[in-house]
Amino acid sequence: MTVEILAQRNARPGRDEEVDVVIVGAGPSGSVAALHLARAGISVVVLEQGEWPDYDDYTGARPEHELVSTKLWHPNPNVRDSPNDYPVDTSTTDINPLMFAGVGGSATLYGAQWMHFLPSDFRVRSMDGVAEDWPFTYEDLLPYQLEIEREVGVSGLSGDPAFPPRGAYPFPALPMGSVGLRGALGMEKMGWHWWPGSNAIPSEKFGELNPCVRRGTCLTGCPEGAKSTTDRSHWPLALKAGARLITRARVKEVETNDQGLATGVVYIDANGRERRQRAKVVILCANGVGTPRLLLMSGGSRNPHGLANSSGMVGKRLMMHPFASVLASYEDPLDSWRGPFGQQVYSLEFYETDESRGFVRGSKWNCMPSGGPVGVSGATGSKVYVAEEGRFQDFWGANLHENVARRFGHSLIWGIVGEDLPEESNQVVLSKDLVDSDGLPAPQIVYKVNENSNRLLQFNIDRCLESVRAAGAIETLVSTPVRESGWHLIGTTVMGGDPKRSVVDQWGACHDVPNLYVMDASTFPTSGATNPTATIMAVALRNTHRMIAERRNQKVA
């Protein structure tokens, strides 16, 4: 039975039907919760504002790929301008938030870089005197990390000395192309840490996932169905277990009763009609921008500052991982259009705090191919490597041919992800002017890259230049901080033990509304410096297991 048939069979609940759990968002965290709750016999409805992906729409294998993907598959919803997206007011941010609405969520456009947080990420206050410790430890989360890896189909090589010992990955690491080998060479010459990339891309057939063929178009949707996204890894199983999924359903409000307990949600369906889904428990999995937006829209007269916001922390402490990139070109060919795109090699050499560097916390580097000729030309589309004061002639005419000849097929990119420290001034608020296609207020991002991040990025760029030059780079191009880099949306409904300083407890339950949960990266007290999807899914799994175990003690309306 196909996923499509299952999806049709699992019909929309009746008008007054109350389900056990309604989940907002069918991305990584919502999908994990839906699968495990449904398997436990709990009735689940998931509301997703986007649609099922159509793999024929992914253009990676077609000649027009570079032309189409810079619009249709752009990670910035304001550029993509799809009816399934809501717009974001980015007039007050240094970094644009990136996201995608659909079954599979923003992972539809992720690089599938699969990284655990490190032990120190959970103990930042204790070890470095900044931000807050998490309510649980690396060791507490590790079993869930390993369980999720088996569900996702991760490929990688265990034994990395940058992590505590762990079990084997489900699949062997993807082949390291010439790009990865050259990146590793530079690190080796410097005597620095590197390791073969771990990716949420199985190197062998796994369930609905096909083996990766190194097409290198992960960031614009995988036409092979090889990159692990939950429309393939989780939803076929969740639908079989009885979960119901309603697409093109935009939730506008979480409703509560006089006792302050959640009673369900109101959403706008594909036909523009307002509907109500009653539920004993509500789980928000709408990402670090969408989740606080929904809470802020849900206050009503009883909560004029937003639902679950007695702490005043809803929307605050937004972290987006300031990002820098270094493109390095070499004389010899690297076949640098070939994947895997996400990370052929990563480095955690500068991950931990060293106060002599002038900043706290650290970074993760990942080595990626540089892609097709249009992208590496620097001439159009992304302005990543084009200075504002640059003349257009620098990128056109004979310069275009020479730039492409030097870079295309001969270059790699090191991406540098810096830990973003939480600051209450960096936040998601509701726009006073901008609305989505249903007239709901758009989120506005208020965000400044702080001094710690600027110092961190500059230090790492300087080190990265040393590494690529040690490996023979003949040209380097740096961009920092990259404006279109807010892939990781973290921290806006922070978890903690003190209801006056946090929004949810360590299990994702709102202090103010005990049957309202948040299970996306909004709850993370700190951001780490690694790609967060592995941790998002593991924390969602931990919370879900707890919810199932404690189902008889759950307070409901």
Added chain:
Amino acid sequence: MAKEQVFFALADFLIPAHGKMPKFSDVCAYADVEKSLDFRIDLKEGFARAIATDPSTGAEAHLEKINKQDGEAFSAITTIAIATYYMNPRVRELIGYPGQENVQYDSKATQIYLTNGSLGHVIARGRKYRPTPGL
């Protein structure tokens, strides 16, 4: 000057012949340009503005003017020009680009970093993480 001629004049300035590489109009027909615009209908208005007037002052001055006065039009015409050029099979052959290709491999093959000692050096340098027992 016909709109097609205006476009080719601008495109050939942006992408001239250079070394082994042909100029735009040597390899791309206007039908190719229209096909590209069909993929990106969002660029059609800006593209039309960019070629609405004759570049009487020359292609470079005309592009300079568009770049300063109508960034959307400049972005449209340059995006269509470069994408159309690098979609051309002859151009791809000249730069050695097969497109985003399917590459077969043996997932169980031993990787070179496991046999040449390079990963062994990383392991030999020892633990990198900071343990957090009791914290």
